[in-house]
Amino acid sequence: MAKYIAKRLVYIVLVFFVASFLMYCLFSLIPSDPARSQLEGLKQSLKPEAYQQMYQQLRERMGLDDPLVVRYARWIGCMPDKQTGELDGVLQGNFGYSLMRQKDCLEVIKTPMANTILLNVFSTILTLLVTIPLGIWCAVHKGRKLDQGVQAFTILGYSLPQYIIALIFIYVFAVLLRWFPVNGAATPGNPYTGLRALLDRLYYMALPMLVALFGALGGMSRYVRASMIEALSMDCIRTARAKGVRERVVIYSHAWRNALLPVVTSIIGWFLSVFSGSVVLENVFGLNGMGSLYIKALNASDAELCLAIQMFYTVVALLGNLITDLAYGIVDPRIRVNR
Amino acid sequence: MGNQKKAPRFSGILKGMFGTGEGNFLEEEALQSPARVTVRSFFSRPTAVFGLVVFVLIFLLVMIGPRYMPIDLGHSDSNLANIAPGCHMMDIPGEMLDEGIADIAAGQTYGVGLSNAGKIYTWGYTRVSNAIDLRDVPEELTTGGVNVRHMAAGNDHAVAIDRDNQFYFWGSNRLNQHMYQSNAELNRALLLGNLEIKQLEAGNQFTALLDTKGNLYLWGNASNADLGCRQSERETEGMDHAPRTFQGNIEKIAVTSNAYVCLLKDGTVAYTGYQKDSPLNANLPAQLQNGSVKVVDIAASSQCAAAVDDTGRVWVWGAGTRGEKDVPEMADHPVKIYGGRYHFTALLQNGGVVSWGDNMYGQAAVPASVQEGQIVNLFCGGYQNYAVTARGEVKTWGLKGFLCGTDEQGRDILSRIVNGGKITMTVGGIAVVIATLIGVILGGAAGYFGGKTDLIISRAAEVIGGMPFLPFALILSAAIPKEVSNTQRMYIIMVVLGALSWVSTFRLVRAQIFSQREQEYVTAAKALGVKESAILRRHILPNVMSVLLVSVTLDFATCMLTESTLSYLGFGITAPTPTWGNMLNTCNDSIVIQQYWWRWVFPAAIFGLCTVCINLIGDGLRDAMDPRSNGR
Numbered sequence A: 001m002a003k004y005i006a007k008r009l010v011y012i013v014l015v016f017f018v019a020s021f022l023m024y025c026l027f028s029l030i031p032s033d034p035a036r037s038q039l040e041g042l043k044q045s046l047k048p049e050a051y052q053q054m055y056q057q058l059r060e061r062m063g064l065d066d067p068l069v070v071r072y073a074r075w076i077g078c079m080p081d082k083q084t085g086e087l088d089g090v091l092q093g094n095f096g097y098s099l100m101r102q103k104d105c106l107e108v109i110k111t112p113m114a115n116t117i118l119l120n121v122f123s124t125i126l127t128l129l130v131t132i133p134l135g136i137w138c139a140v141h142k143g144r145k146l147d148q149g150v151q152a153f154t155i156l157g158y159s160l161p162q163y164i165i166a167l168i169f170i171y172v173f174a175v176l177l178r179w180f181p182v183n184g185a186a187t188p189g190n191p192y193t194g195l196r197a198l199l200d201r202l203y204y205m206a207l208p209m210l211v212a213l214f215g216a217l218g219g220m221s222r223y224v225r226a227s228m229i230e231a232l233s234m235d236c237i238r239t240a241r242a243k244g245v246r247e248r249v250v251i252y253s254h255a256w257r258n259a260l261l262p263v264v265t266s267i268i269g270w271f272l273s274v275f276s277g278s279v280v281l282e283n284v285f286g287l288n289g290m291g292s293l294y295i296k297a298l299n300a301s302d303a304e305l306c307l308a309i310q311m312f313y314t315v316v317a318l319l320g321n322l323i324t325d326l327a328y329g330i331v332d333p334r335i336r337v338n339r
Numbered sequence B: 001m002g003n004q005k006k007a008p009r010f011s012g013i014l015k016g017m018f019g020t021g022e023g024n025f026l027e028e029e030a031l032q033s034p035a036r037v038t039v040r041s042f043f044s045r046p047t048a049v050f051g052l053v054v055f056v057l058i059f060l061l062v063m064i065g066p067r068y069m070p071i072d073l074g075h076s077d078s079n080l081a082n083i084a085p086g087c088h089m090m091d092i093p094g095e096m097l098d099e100g101i102a103d104i105a106a107g108q109t110y111g112v113g114l115s116n117a118g119k120i121y122t123w124g125y126t127r128v129s130n131a132i133d134l135r136d137v138p139e140e141l142t143t144g145g146v147n148v149r150h151m152a153a154g155n156d157h158a159v160a161i162d163r164d165n166q167f168y169f170w171g172s173n174r175l176n177q178h179m180y181q182s183n184a185e186l187n188r189a190l191l192l193g194n195l196e197i198k199q200l201e202a203g204n205q206f207t208a209l210l211d212t213k214g215n216l217y218l219w220g221n222a223s224n225a226d227l228g229c230r231q232s233e234r235e236t237e238g239m240d241h242a243p244r245t246f247q248g249n250i251e252k253i254a255v256t257s258n259a260y261v262c263l264l265k266d267g268t269v270a271y272t273g274y275q276k277d278s279p280l281n282a283n284l285p286a287q288l289q290n291g292s293v294k295v296v297d298i299a300a301s302s303q304c305a306a307a308v309d310d311t312g313r314v315w316v317w318g319a320g321t322r323g324e325k326d327v328p329e330m331a332d333h334p335v336k337i338y339g340g341r342y343h344f345t346a347l348l349q350n351g352g353v354v355s356w357g358d359n360m361y362g363q364a365a366v367p368a369s370v371q372e373g374q375i376v377n378l379f380c381g382g383y384q385n386y387a388v389t390a391r392g393e394v395k396t397w398g399l400k401g402f403l404c405g406t407d408e409q410g411r412d413i414l415s416r417i418v419n420g421g422k423i424t425m426t427v428g429g430i431a432v433v434i435a436t437l438i439g440v441i442l443g444g445a446a447g448y449f450g451g452k453t454d455l456i457i458s459r460a461a462e463v464i465g466g467m468p469f470l471p472f473a474l475i476l477s478a479a480i481p482k483e484v485s486n487t488q489r490m491y492i493i494m495v496v497l498g499a500l501s502w503v504s505t506f507r508l509v510r511a512q513i514f515s516q517r518e519q520e521y522v523t524a525a526k527a528l529g530v531k532e533s534a535i536l537r538r539h540i541l542p543n544v545m546s547v548l549l550v551s552v553t554l555d556f557a558t559c560m561l562t563e564s565t566l567s568y569l570g571f572g573i574t575a576p577t578p579t580w581g582n583m584l585n586t587c588n589d590s591i592v593i594q595q596y597w598w599r600w601v602f603p604a605a606i607f608g609l610c611t612v613c614i615n616l617i618g619d620g621l622r623d624a625m626d627p628r629s630n631g632r
Helices: A002-027 A035-042 A048-062 A068-078 A105-140 A145-159 A162-176 A195-232 A235-243 A247-285 A290-299 A303-331 A333-338 B012-019 B025-030 B034-044 B048-070 B094-099 B184-192 B368-372 B413-449 B451-466 B469-478 B487-501 B502-518 B518-527 B532-569 B590-595 B597-625
Strands: B100-106 B110-115 B120-124 B148-153 B156-162 B167-171 B197-202 B206-211 B216-220 B252-255 B262-263 B295-300 B304-309 B314-318 B334-339 B341-349 B353-357 B375-381 B384-389 B394-398
Touching: A002 A068, A002 A303, A002 B451, A002 B469, A035 A048, A035 B048, A105 A145, A105 A195, A105 A247, A105 A290, A105 A303, A145 A195, A145 B597, A162 A195, A162 A247, A162 B532, A162 B590, A162 B597, A195 A247, A235 A247, A247 A290, A247 A303, A247 B469, A247 B532, A290 B304, A290 B469, A303 B451, A303 B469, B034 B048, B034 B597, B048 B413, B048 B597, B094 B314, B100 B148, B100 B375, B100 B384, B110 B148, B156 B197, B156 B206, B156 B518, B156 B590, B184 B216, B197 B252, B206 B252, B206 B597, B304 B334, B304 B341, B314 B341, B334 B375, B368 B394, B368 B597, B384 B597, B413 B451, B413 B502, B413 B532, B413 B597, B451 B502, B487 B532, B502 B518, B502 B532, B518 B532, B590 B597
Parallel strands: B148 B197, B252 B295, B295 B334
Antiparallel strands: B100 B110, B110 B120, B148 B156, B156 B167, B197 B206, B206 B216, B252 B262, B295 B304, B304 B314, B334 B341, B341 B353, B375 B384, B384 B394
């Protein structure tokens, strides 16, 4: 197991560097000129030639004209910074400077990151709590009217784009029934602290979470159901039933253990899509999260902030991969031996 | 896919689908080709068939529809913004027709009518805002108890005046359209009790009144309309002809969207407002001012004015750009002229009717029945024309309404759905083709060559597949330079989507090739000395094709979803080009969701239906091809 984990870790680190380099290349495509924006204030007071000269000097000093690989190495923190001569990059915890907010990127993304993680963790828990039992139930009661109803219903979940589900949910639950607020992250100007504040935020997050749940219902519960049906048709299940093992034990111990493997696989893809999917949710519901910040940063061509957010998504994706790999190892003993 | 060992040849598929017509029932049963089994199995599933039929219908609608519903991307019309679905803008109530038509005032999207019984009726899209509706006519007017003499319908307000010079206003009064007391001269005339009204006009945010003595009274939004009639000609501004007096000399006025022109009693036309740079003043033909022609009637569209002189010549001036100045050949002298928002209609001496100008909603297309009928009265305004025949029938032409309503810029939602669907489907389709090509080529190479090639490609796929999709797509489309045209942008989006979504196809193809290579029949074929290329072509490819077909179908839906999500976030295809995604990106607030529901319900419904159907087809195909997956 230790060897397996070590192998995966090395691999993940490698992928991190490749992915971050790719990202860096992409973001260098966004037209953005930190040197020019730093000099913007001086433009009026200087002569054009002097301004041009200063601009070129600053570009030189900031190392903007160096090859892409060198700039990447500086940014990631493997090569010393040109101005300070010290290693000062992502690995050292410096994610760059946001031109849009005039703050360090790390400062800018702190709150949105907490919000996004809160939203996604709660919606993940909620979704797994609902979809797995539902999938198992449907598999066990395959072909019944209720199962067919659920299947028809879940097609909607994976066919409709999330923002349409969100619009419908807002209309029904926020506008017509007035159960939930239309958007926002917390009651404006509330004096709540501690548990009360958390509850207030959860209340505001309820509708986005329901939308995420509805979307996931299609993919996840169908997947659980399919792999459960597969597992229930295995010979060992028939044997277990023949032995007179109780149905509960057959389902939850024998069949579910076997069905878990493909389910864990599908959680990788799903986990990634939850985080990137919250880009849409945060925009629809006006939540101050990474996704809405990302859109704002992209619109403002704030390359360094975008890059920092993108790195967040990448790290989440890689972590998701790692966790799934580890879970794999735990769930399926064969993997530990084979790899 | 284990049951499908034989290559379904094309002729085999055809035979399978249509039958050969020979052989008895038992033979047929025994010799069913896999393709035939698949097709039969597919068509035995009601949900799959439903999906296929509905999808084909939607596909035909969006592919053929744009030919009949061409879209003008630059078009927008604030006057038609946020109109609810319906096609009843010119449906005069039956009771009013029964009572006989005395007068009609055509507003932008509605009409106000006075019947011979003295009752006022409204029809069309009368809603102005959440609280204001032009349908709410003052109650005494609807009973016939008031002797209404004049009435007029403006953009968002309507006016009626009875025989005793009592004023009635309804609709919007936000800009003092109803404050007739604010006009001191009018107050004086009302107090003296000698006001005899000749003409009443309601414009955009203002009201105008002309009395029989030739005096003009205006009130309402002074910032928009140049309210107040100048007493005399602009001597000081260097005009070279003799000063004239306007007040007391006005025969008729014609109201544009924010100004007016006057026909004077001597048969000349004057712009009597204060905005001397107005095209209505600057472009006013000299002949109309100096008395060399005698004008008999004037009318105004939103930006233009038109005049008819006693020789039958039509003069149009102003800033019209929608064909108002393209006066057609007329069979006879026009005697009267009427103006709509972007069109003019003229009544000829022989009773014929001619319309010209913008024909987007058919305002300028006079129906043949009008040409033949004896027209006794003509009412025009907004986008509407009403012609009353001698027998009391009403012929209408112009804007009937919008089946799916309009959006915030007054664009027809139905036409945007049809045209946007074409773009959404094209982008989704081509993106899938690109993704499938990349996936098949790389997957084929990895699966076929194996070893190092496989390792390298698989690792690359893992990196790309491991990155969060939506943020990645967002950054790629944000990197598209701003200067590229919308069409180029569309192509780039297709490529971006294709280049990002090939990973699943790649995995599928690679896994399928690997698993097929291990099968005993392939080993057997090898042992028999069948060539590698033949094995690939006859055994492996067909098996890959069948799973590919399913994945392409499902990926098509996914690509459409992704494109629409990108467009919804404003990073895909951008306005004014419509797609099902970007039609929804202005609908993201509770006011729109609640009050202008048609703006999101229709695009969302058709898009949802479309993706549900594609998924039903994909599921049906998968089940049909793999009997083991039945009911899963």
